[in-house]
Amino acid sequence: MRRSSAVVVLVALAVALFSLTTVETLPVGLLPVIAADLGVSRSAVGLLVTGYGLVVAVLSVPLTHWVRRVPRRTLLLALLGVFVLATAVSAVAPNYGALLASRVTVALAHAVFWSVVATAAAGLFSPAVRGRVVAGLFTGPALAGVAGVPLGTWFGQHAGWRLPFLVVSGLGFTALVAVFALLPAGAAQGGHAGRGVEPDLRRFVVLMATTVVVVCGFFTTYTYVTAFLTDVAGFAEAATAPVLLASGVAGFVGTSVAGAVVDRWPRSALVAAVGSLGAALLGLHAFGATPAATVALVMLFGAAVGAMTTALQSRILVVAPGSTEIASAISSAMFNVGIAGGSLLGGLLLPTDGGVRSLVLVGGLLAVAALGILLTEPLWVARR
8 A cells, every 4th residue: 555545544544533532522512502402401411421431331342353354444434434424313313312322323333443443554554653653543533622622612602513513424424435545455454553562461451440540530520621611710601612622732732742752652651641631630629710720721631631542542552462453442441431430420529519620629539540550550560
């Protein structure tokens, strides 16, 4: 496969991840709008994130194992087709039940796509540029923070929440067309990227434990970040989209920085990202009533999450104890256990006396706990 075609396919796969990530988290930015339109509570809209995460968490590994013999070009096209159609259905859903069902369908495609896409993308290029390829691929999720959720929030507030879902469905279709036109059969089977470079079960287990705890901490706060911005920081509802945009820009920067250093300092990059996330969340609890501090700290956690996602996936391709696709499926499952657990925990804490501010404290403490787990990795490896 020519390098120019491989680069275009990489961009298309990044667009697909942008679309999936945007759809997964779009209810966060549109929480009050969707709740008002469908006549449900804010906690019920938060469950749209929880349900999505549960589907991915439970089914990533079995579905990825089930499709292991399907040619990767065929699989990628089928998954993108399901995403495009189900997201379009979300845009016209007449009630909460229909919206929930369409999101479950998207989550099924997400469960497999996220598991196979990094291995497929890395396999198109030389092993020497694996870290940069992963960083390029994950500019998609990073840009979802920059453009997807913030612009989706803005459009949803001004033109109704359905329009952003329709636009993202169109982006997914564009990615599908590019993959169909440029990716030849057999070109995305993984090759050298199909197995970990330095397989290590204990390191992988520590990595997964860190993932589930830190993501749970982040989404305890992030699922209800618009409520925090309005209720605690005092922003008007219309101002939440620019704040989320600033966080997304920082996330893109974090992804880019991680891509530049992760091949050289893979573990240190992950430690720095997790530590920064914990500091940002605890800082929000302490200083969240000050708008300027809130913006700075929201940008910090955006940068930290962007860097963490890139560093995590790159680390998986190194320490995966077997197939990197199954390892990525396990990681996706753990990530979404964290998403579901965090959004559910946030929903339970939201009506309590501590309100939305308590979510930030709990999220920060969980991120600090995740950093502690990650720092114990040398102790576990030394017990061989």
